[in-house]
Amino acid sequence: MTSSYPADRVPAERVTLPADRIALVDLLDRVLAGGVVIAGDITLSVADVDMVTISLRALVTSVSALADHLPPPADTNGMPDDS
Amino acid sequence: MTSQTGTWLYGVTDNPAAIRPDSFDHLTGVGGGKLHLVSAGGLTAVAETVSLAEFGETALRRNLEDLDWLESTARAHHRVIDALASQVQLVPLRLATVYREDGNVQAMLSEQGARLRASLHRTASRAEWGVKAYADQPAAARAEAPRVDSGQAAPGSGAAYLRRRRVELAASQQDRHAALVSAQELHAELASLAADTRLHPPQSAELTGSKSAMILNAAYLVDDQRAAGFRQAVDDLRDRLPLQLELTGPWPPYSFADAGPDLR
Numbered sequence: 477m478t479s480s481y482p483a484d485r486v487p488a489e490r491v492t493l494p495a496d497r498i499a500l501v502d503l504l505d506r507v508l509a510g511g512v513v514i515a516g517d518i519t520l521s522v523a524d525v526d527m528v529t530i531s532l533r534a535l536v537t538s539v540s541a542l543a544d545h546l547p548p549p550a551d552t553n554g555m556p557d558d559s
Numbered sequence: 560m561t562s563q564t565g566t567w568l569y570g571v572t573d574n575p576a577a578i579r580p581d582s583f584d585h586l587t588g589v590g591g592g593k594l595h596l597v598s599a600g601g602l603t604a605v606a607e608t609v610s611l612a613e614f615g616e617t618a619l620r621r622n623l624e625d626l627d628w629l630e631s632t633a634r635a636h637h638r639v640i641d642a643l644a645s646q647v648q649l650v651p652l653r654l655a656t657v658y659r660e661d662g663n664v665q666a667m668l669s670e671q672g673a674r675l676r677a678s679l680h681r682t683a684s685r686a687e688w689g690v691k692a693y694a695d696q697p698a699a700a701r702a703e704a705p706r707v708d709s710g711q712a713a714p715g716s717g718a719a720y721l722r723r724r725r726v727e728l729a730a731s732q733q734d735r736h737a738a739l740v741s742a743q744e745l746h747a748e749l750a751s752l753a754a755d756t757r758l759h760p761p762q763s764a765e766l767t768g769s770k771s772a773m774i775l776n777a778a779y780l781v782d783d784q785r786a787a788g789f790r791q792a793v794d795d796l797r798d799r800l801p802l803q804l805e806l807t808g809p810w811p812p813y814s815f816a817d818a819g820p821d822l823r
Binding site for chain 2: 479492498499500501502503505507508509510511512513515516518520
């Protein structure tokens, strides 16, 4: 099984991996794009779209910093990617 | 009045008595502080008093651009929500929901009560599971391609190059089409086992570190009683379909906290 987060428990006996072992991109998909959106006092003018955009820009410009958190590439034999 | 602190929110529950008291001793929030509860109108928000020097609007705009800050904050936010969601039903709030003071949180709980109760109802006894699908063996088509030009033209000639590119592009389009058809089958089968579904944008290859293109990044809201069957279905589909699958979860129901379009 190639799950990045081996889920071998059912929620009833919910034992999840420590938060620091979850892939950051999966976490950001959820905490930045999910959750109930309520305009707090402070974040009123930080539109949710802005927030995700700002944050993903931070991610993309910091890919090298992110590498530590990512699983190794599935294929490391150097096949050039022409996409 | 300028306050130096604000109230960061994690989630909302209608059953705060089910939270183990020691949670408030053990859990540390995004600002390193302890948690407290703010109640109004039969709903309770899990909160932390934070410094506006770090979590005020100007600071947030700056800090969200800082990957290290973003990561530690996202993980701390999730750690609290995940720990509490294992004890009590809780709807998560989006990262960086901050109020000036607890009194304003009470006003929000009253104003947003119907919406928050609907969210609690929709996600009761259910958890979120994530499934990402990658196209299998993306290099297979290209491995076939070199045969086409050998012996027909000098290596590196323009005509050979163009011929090879045409074959490669056609093969890669066929691969992509086949992967999309498989992803549709995957999503349809998993959606039939779920109470709701959401499709997140596929993550770019530079973020996933995978050479294969991500073609599906989906979230499924699954009844706890059907979780084992859902995971088994993912394993079966992994064997059957020409896709690489990654299963994550159970997650607190982040992707289903707000009512949205049912994408099935």
